[in-house]
Each structure stands twice: as structure tokens, then as C-alpha cells.
Amino acid sequence: MLDVRRLRLLRELAHRHTIAAVAAALSYTPSAVSQQLSSLEREAGVRLLERSGRRVVLTPAALALVEHTEVVLERLEQASAALASMRDGLSGPLRIGVFPSAARTVIPPAIAALADRHPRLEPSVREIDPAAVAGALRSGELDVALVHSYDFVADPPEPGLDTTHLFDERMFVAAPRDLVPLPGEDDPLGQWRDAPWIVAPTATRCGTMTLRACEGAGFRPHVRHVVDDFSTVLALVGVGCGVALVPQLAAAEPAPGVVLTPVPIKRSTLGACRRGSGTHPAIAAFLQIVTRRRSSEP
Amino acid sequence: MLDVRRLRLLRELAHRHTIAAVAAALSYTPSAVSQQLSSLEREAGVRLLERSGRRVVLTPAALALVEHTEVVLERLEQASAALASMRDGLSGPLRIGVFPSAARTVIPPAIAALADRHPRLEPSVREIDPAAVAGALRSGELDVALVHSYDFVADPPEPGLDTTHLFDERMFVAAPRDLVPLPGEDDPLGQWRDAPWIVAPTATRCGTMTLRACEGAGFRPHVRHVVDDFSTVLALVGVGCGVALVPQLAAAEPAPGVVLTPVPIKRSTLGACRRGSGTHPAIAAFLQIVTRRRSSEP
DNA sequence: CGTCGAGCATCAGCTGAGCTTAGGGTTTGC
DNA sequence: GCAAACCCTAAGCTCAGCTGATGCTCGACG
Numbered sequence: 001m002l003d004v005r006r007l008r009l010l011r012e013l014a015h016r017h018t019i020a021a022v023a024a025a026l027s028y029t030p031s032a033v034s035q036q037l038s039s040l041e042r043e044a045g046v047r048l049l050e051r052s053g054r055r056v057v058l059t060p061a062a063l064a065l066v067e068h069t070e071v072v073l074e075r076l077e078q079a080s081a082a083l084a085s086m087r088d089g090l091s092g093p094l095r096i097g098v099f100p101s102a103a104r105t106v107i108p109p110a111i112a113a114l115a116d117r118h119p120r121l122e123p124s125v126r127e128i129d130p131a132a133v134a135g136a137l138r139s140g141e142l143d144v145a146l147v148h149s150y151d152f153v154a155d156p157p158e159p160g161l162d163t164t165h166l167f168d169e170r171m172f173v174a175a176p177r178d179l180v181p182l183p184g185e186d187d188p189l190g191q192w193r194d195a196p197w198i199v200a201p202t203a204t205r206c207g208t209m210t211l212r213a214c215e216g217a218g219f220r221p222h223v224r225h226v227v228d229d230f231s232t233v234l235a236l237v238g239v240g241c242g243v244a245l246v247p248q249l250a251a252a253e254p255a256p257g258v259v260l261t262p263v264p265i266k267r268s269t270l271g272a273c274r275r276g277s278g279t280h281p282a283i284a285a286f287l288q289i290v291t292r293r294r295s296s297e298p
Numbered sequence: 299m300l301d302v303r304r305l306r307l308l309r310e311l312a313h314r315h316t317i318a319a320v321a322a323a324l325s326y327t328p329s330a331v332s333q334q335l336s337s338l339e340r341e342a343g344v345r346l347l348e349r350s351g352r353r354v355v356l357t358p359a360a361l362a363l364v365e366h367t368e369v370v371l372e373r374l375e376q377a378s379a380a381l382a383s384m385r386d387g388l389s390g391p392l393r394i395g396v397f398p399s400a401a402r403t404v405i406p407p408a409i410a411a412l413a414d415r416h417p418r419l420e421p422s423v424r425e426i427d428p429a430a431v432a433g434a435l436r437s438g439e440l441d442v443a444l445v446h447s448y449d450f451v452a453d454p455p456e457p458g459l460d461t462t463h464l465f466d467e468r469m470f471v472a473a474p475r476d477l478v479p480l481p482g483e484d485d486p487l488g489q490w491r492d493a494p495w496i497v498a499p500t501a502t503r504c505g506t507m508t509l510r511a512c513e514g515a516g517f518r519p520h521v522r523h524v525v526d527d528f529s530t531v532l533a534l535v536g537v538g539c540g541v542a543l544v545p546q547l548a549a550a551e552p553a554p555g556v557v558l559t560p561v562p563i564k565r566s567t568l569g570a571c572r573r574g575s576g577t578h579p580a581i582a583a584f585l586q587i588v589t590r591r592r593s594s595e596p
Numbered sequence: 597c598g599t600c601g602a603g604c605a606t607c608a609g610c611t612g613a614g615c616t617t618a619g620g621g622t623t624t625g626c
Numbered sequence: 627g628c629a630a631a632c633c634c635t636a637a638g639c640t641c642a643g644c645t646g647a648t649g650c651t652c653g654a655c656g
Contacts, residue, residue: 001438002374004302020603032644034605039643044381054603054652061384068377072370076300079366083342086359140299318632330615332634337614352623352632 004076006040007069009033010048011160012139014058014066025139070160070275077276085281091120094282097128097136097145101230102269105249106146106290113289121282130205134158137274144283146290149268150205152212162278163270166291169248171213171265174233176240177257188261189217196224196242198233210245213265234258302374304338305367307331308346309458310437312356312364323437368458368573375574383579389418392580395426395434395443399528400567403547404444404588411587419580428503432456435572442581444588447566448503450510460576461568464589467546469511469565470558472531474538486559487515494522494540496531508543511563532556 012022019037023030041048048062058066084090094114098107103125111123128136128145136142138160147163149155157163173188175181181191197214199221200206206228214221224242227233230250237244238255247267251260271287278284310320317335321328339346346360356364382388392412396405401423409421426434426443434440436458445461447453455461471486473479479489495512497519498504504526512519522540525531528548535542536553545565549558569585576582 001302001306002377004299004370004374007377008299018603019605029645030604031606031646035643038605046381046384051604051651056604061381064380064384065377068373068380072373072377075366075370075373076302079300079305079363079370082362082366083344083359086344086362316632317634327616328633329617329635333614336634349622349633354633 002043003040004069004072006036006043007065008073009036010040010058010062011066011069011073013037013049013056014063015135015138015160018055025135025141073160073274074276077274078279081277081280081283085279089120090118090282090285092122092282093143094121094123094286095141095143096123096125096286097133097142098125099130099146099148100127100228101247101250102146102148103127104231105252106269110286110289114286117289118282118285121285123286133272134161137161137272143277143280144271144273144286147270147272148205149270150209151265151267152209152216155205158272160275161272162275163272164278164287166269166271166287168266168268171245171247171263171267172251172260173243173263174237174246174251174254175243175259175261176237177259179240179243187217188263189213190219192243193217193219193221195222197221198225198227198236198242198244199223200228200233201226204228209265209267213245213263300341301338302367302370304334305363306371307334308338308356308360309364309367309371311335311347311354312361313433313436313458316353323433323439371458371572372574375572376577379575379578379581383577387418388416388580388583390420390580391441392419392421392584393439393441394421394423394584395431395440396423397428397444397446398425398526399545399548400444400446401425402529403550404567408584408587412584415587416580416583419583421584429501431570432459435459435570441575441578442569442571442584445568445570446503447568448507449563449565450507450514453503456570458573459570460573461570462576462585464567464569464585466564466566469543469545469561469563470549471541471561472535472544472549472552473541473557473559474535475555475557477538477541485515486561487511488517490541491515491517491519493520495519496523496525496534496540496542497521498526498531499524502526507563507565511543511561 009022009026012025013019016022016025019033020030023033037049044061044065046061047059048065049056050059096107107125111125114121114123126142128142130147133142133145133147137145146166173192175192175195179195182194185191197210199210202208202211211221225236227236230246233244233246234251234255236242238257240257245263245265254260271290273283307320307324310323311317314320314323317331318328321331335347342359342363344359345357346363347354348357394405405423409423412419412421424440426440428445431440431443431445435443444464471490473490473493477493480492483489495508497508500506500509509519523534525534528544531542531544532549532553534540536555538555543561543563552558569588571581
């Protein structure tokens with residue numbers, strides 16, 4: 001009988017590529033991970049790891065094993081979820097990962113509603129870089145997370161995770177009241193083709209989204225400021241520093257000097273959890289609350 | 299993360315109904331099983347076991363958990379099989395369970411062929427009571443087994459096991475040469491409605507099969523002798539003790555005083571293995587050899 | 597081309613999960 | 627009413643598996 005704990009290490013290695021990273025993610029020392037993987041290799045009877053430079057790569061046999069492991073872990077998640085739904089009342093910790101703009105707007109009322117409905121549940125919120133969400137879910141640091149998905153920005157399905165669509169928001173161009181758009185241009189984006197832009201870092205989805213949207217409107221934006229936080233972005237717009245693309249939620253209370261114009265781009269908010277844990281009652285309750293509260297808004 | 303080792307104990311308990319039996323099957327002390335199940339219950343957070351008299355019964359939550367466990371174990375078997383097929387050459391032990399009539403006829407040439415094709419494979423044959431086959435497969439005492447299935451005798455699909463049809467044989471009525479059948483009766487079974495019968499114990503499938511077959515022909519046999527072994531049965535028939543239903547394989551070399559008449563009943567031989575392990579190359583090779591050797595016979 | 601850090605493997609040593617043994621309580625069969 | 631079957635708990639022991647130390651190789655960088 002293959003040891004599932006060891007298989008889990010191999011699965012994690014397939015995603016993180018170094019034993020050290022696996023160890024860090026699962027709170028072991030690299031030595032322990034190395035030893036366990038050696039044991040797994042011995043009981044498998046097939047070479048699973050090949051040294052390549054100072055790293056290690058998985059053999060085809062190991063990759064096949066990882067495929068099976070994903071299924072096994074998914075089913076174990078389902079079993080855990082089934083058990084949780086058989087306990088009377090939701091209780092215990094629920095670790096929620098969000099990123100800043102969601103943390104500010106969506107999360108507080110959702111947490112309040114959750115605490116109201118399930119007093120013995122102990123939700124804890126952690127701001128987390130979207131790129132780290134998948135790993136944090138897999139390694140068990142988080143149980144559920146909110147992530148965003150933009151038009152124009154492809155997000156490949158993460159293996160081992162389940163995502164559910166929660167709600168959409170419209171995107172807006174935020175421009176200073178006293179900035180004059182390009183005359184004779186109707187396109188809400190195109191009329192700012194010559195203006196200075198405030199965008200998020202290119203490495204983020206928000207940044208990529210803005211660049212792609214402008215490309216779609218036929219121009220490349222003049223990037224003046226690079227700021228990740230939407231409330232900072234709006235403050236900069238308010239003092240006339242440039243224009244920016246912001247989502248509806250972030251723009252709920254714009255500064256007085258800011259004019260918002262809707263653009264035909266939407267941002268989706270998704271809930272993500274470990275595959276198989278979507279039926280966990282606490283996770284399901286949280287996602288349902290987030291969905292309902294947002295979609296009932298005007 | 300639920301502990302699969304513990305889940306396996308629960309699964310076994312669901313089939314064997316007492317902790318002592320689980321312990322015996324998996325080579326533990328009952329104390330160890332009890333402790334592990336207690337731990338499982340604690341980490342599940344739900345009552346899994348209820349004392350009932352001096353036994354213990356599974357709660358609905360435990361039964362649900364067993365369902366998930368079956369899937370997990372199946373997938374782990376598949377993973378093991380995939381690994382085995384990636385090893386170069388078949389090697390290691392292959393524990394085969396058979397019951398006497400198969401052991402005598404089908405198995406020896408099959409083992410020889412297997413040894414010929416895969417010299418590093420170490421097949422070991424164990425005669426086993428058909429009723430114990432399922433448990434022995436599940437607990438890992440056996441890797442593959444041959445079982446029989448008769449017309450008239452329903453065999454409910456065993457959870458956790460996979461069965462593949464290997465070959466069929468015709469059944470024969472074996473009668474002493476000098477015994478006179480009922481005059482004016484054409485039915486090969488009905489013509490012996492008044493003769494003394496030799497049948498297998500009622501608890502066995504063979505015994506049930508004979509009784510049902512006779513009932514199908516409209517009579518209840520006069521049971522004179524109860525003998526499980528077909529070669530003994532034929533010897534008794536040969537000296538005039540009565541008539542019996544025997545399968546083709548057992549009747550290959552009948553005693554001189556025995557007359558065989560075919561009846562429209564067939565016996566099927568099936569291969570059984572743990573669910574998911576059917577793709578294991580050693581098991582697949584064995585089953586293929588048994589199928590081919592038998593079906594190529596006249 | 598030498599240095600330094602990242603990464604992996606191995607060894608030695610320790611700790612606790614999980615086993616066995618022992619013993620006691622309850623139920624069932626005879 | 628006694629014995630056997632069955633389960634649980636307590637106590638002690640053993641080894642799987644962890645940490646920490648050490649040494650190696652590889653790659654980046656001045």
C-alpha cells in the first residue's frame with residue numbers, strides 16, 4: 001500500500017519543483033522531505049527523481065504517480081467535507097485567503113454574516129498574493145480563497161483546485177474631472193490614448209489587464225505611475241496624476257475630483273478551494289454568502 | 299488529512315463486523331485496531347462506532363466514510379499497478395488463491411506458462427475457501443483469485459473487488475453405467491429424479507447449484523452423500539453410489555464405470571482481484587494465460 | 597576563474613506514534 | 627452460572643520519521 005503522506009510530498013514537489021520549497025510549504029525540513037521521497041522511491045520500485053543540476057526533476061513514472069495522487073487527495077477532501085457536514089453545527093477554523101481589494105470591500109460584511117449564522121465557526125482572513133493562492137490552498141495553509149479573473153487575461157485551470165464563479169463587476173475608467181479627453185473620439189478608452197496612465201505592476205493580473213485593454217482599443221498606454229492598490233490609484237487620479245482602469249467595487253466611493261466612465265470590460269471574482277472540498281459546509285456557506293451579497297447589489 | 303491506514307481499518311471493519319476479525323486479517327492485535335479506530339474517530343470529529351452488545355456497529359457517518367475509502371483504495375491500487383508496469387520486467391511475489399478443482403486442473407499449466415514467460419515472477423498458489431476469497435484479497439493476503447459462478451446461483455458483486463470472466467464449461471450428469479434411468483423421460487436431469495444423489499454441502503455454491511438445477515427440472519433430489527471434492531464424487535459414482543452434477547474440467551478423465559451426459563447448465567470461472575489492481579501487469583498476465591489456455595481447449 | 601549561495605543527500609541522534617502485553621468490564625451462548 | 631467472545635484502557639517499548647549537522651555539486655556573479 002503506497003503511503004499517501006509520501007505521495008502528497010511528491011505531488012507538492014511536482015508543483016514547487018524544489019525539495020526545499022516543498023519543505024517550507026509543509027513545515028518540514030528539507031532533510032525530512034528528501035528522506036520521505038527516498039522511501040517512496042524505494043517502495044515504488046521505480047526511479048522517481050533525477051538530479052538535474054542542483055535541482056531535481058520528476059521522471060515520467062513520478063508524474064503518472066502524481067496524477068493518481070491528485071485523485072486520491074481529492075477524494076480524501078470529499079470525505080473530510082462529508083464528515084464536516086455530519087457534525088452538528090459548523091465549527092472550527094476556516095482560513096480564508098483574499099487579496100487587498102477584496103479584503104477591503106467584500107470580506108468584512110461576509111465575515112459578519114458568517115459569524116452571525118455560524119457562531120462556532122472561526123474564520124480567519126489572510127491577505128495573500130494571488131500567485132501564492134494555489135500553493136497555499138494545496139499545502140493546507142488556506143481552506144478557501146477569493147481570486148479575480150479579468151477579460152483578456154487567461155488563467156489556466158490550476159490542477160488540484162476547484163474554482164466557482166461568484167460574481168462579476170463592471171470596470172470603469174477613472175479620470176480627473178479637469179482632464180480633457182481627446183476630441184472626436186467616442187471610445188471610452190481610446191479618448192485617453194494620450195493621457196498619462198496609472199497601472200498596476202505588469203506581473204499582476206490587474207496590470208496585464210490594463211495593458212491588454214488599451215491594446216484592444218488600439219494604443220499603448222503611457223505609463224506614468226505603477227501602483228497596485230486601487231484606493232491609492234483613485235487618490236492619484238483625484239489629484240490629476242493620470243487615468244486608470246478600476247473595478248466597480250474599488251470605485252464605490254470615488255474622490256470628488258474623479259469622473260468614472262463605464263467600459264465594456266468585466267472582472268470576475270471566483271472562489272477557489274482544494275478539489276473535493278467544495279462540498280465542505282463551511283466553505284460552501286462562505287462562498288454562498290459572498291455570492292449572494294454581491295449579486296443582490298445594484 | 300484523514301489517515302488512509304486508519305480508513306482501511308474502518309473499511310475492513312465494515313466487512314468483517316468485529317474488531318477482532320479485522321485484527322486477525324491484518325495481523326494486528328485487537329488492541330491496536332481499537333486504538334487506531336479511536337484516533338480516527340477523534341480526527342473525524344463524528345462518532346463512527348457504536349457498541350452494540352459485545353460487538354460494534356458503524357454509524358451512518360462511518361458507512362459514508364467507507365464509501366470514500368473504497369474509492370481511495372481503488373485509486374491507490376491503480377497507482378501501484380501503474381508503477382509495476384513501469385518496472386522493467388515482472389518480478390516479485392504473486393499470491394494466487396484457488397479452490398481445489400481449479401487447483402488441480404487449471405493452475406499447474408498456467409503456473410508453468412507464467413514461470414516460462416516471466417522467470418523473475420514468484421507466483422504462489424494457496425487453496426482457499428471461496429467464501430474467504432473476498433476478505434483475503436481485500437486484506438492483501440492474496441493478489442488474485444479464481445472463483446466460480448454457476449447458473450442459478452446469484453453472486454452479488456463484492457464491493458472493493460473486480461471480477462473478470464475467464465471461461466465457461468459445460469456441466470455433466472455423472473451416472474453409474476449400470477444404473478437405469480427413469481423410462482420415458484427425456485430430460486437429462488429429470489431421468490434421475492428417483493436416483494440417489496451425491497451433492498456438495500449446501501453452504502457451497504456447488505451444492506446450491508445442484509439443488510437449484512434439480513428444482514428447475516421439477517424435482518427435489520434424494521441426497522445420499524454429501525461430498526465437496528469432485529474427484530471423490532466421481533469415484534463414488536463409479537462404484538454405483540449415486541448420480542451427480544460435475545463440471546467439464548473435473549470430468550476430464552472419468553472412471554470407467556461412469557457415464558457422462560451433458561446438461562444445459564454452465565459454470566463460469568472468474569478472476570477476482572482488488573478493484574483497481576486489474577491493470578497490474580502480473581495479475582493481467584496470469585488472467586490472460588488462464589483465459590487463453592482454457593478457451594483454446596476443445 | 598574563484599567565490600558564494602542554493603539545493604540535495606547522508607549521517608547521527610532523539611522523540612513520539614503506534615504497537616504489544618496485561619487486565620478488567622460486558623454480553624452471549626450453553 | 628460459568629465460560630467464551632469481544633471490546634476498552636493502561637503501561638511500557640520499539641522503530642519510523644523528524645531535526646540538525648555536514649558535505650557535496652551546480653550555477654550565478656564579479
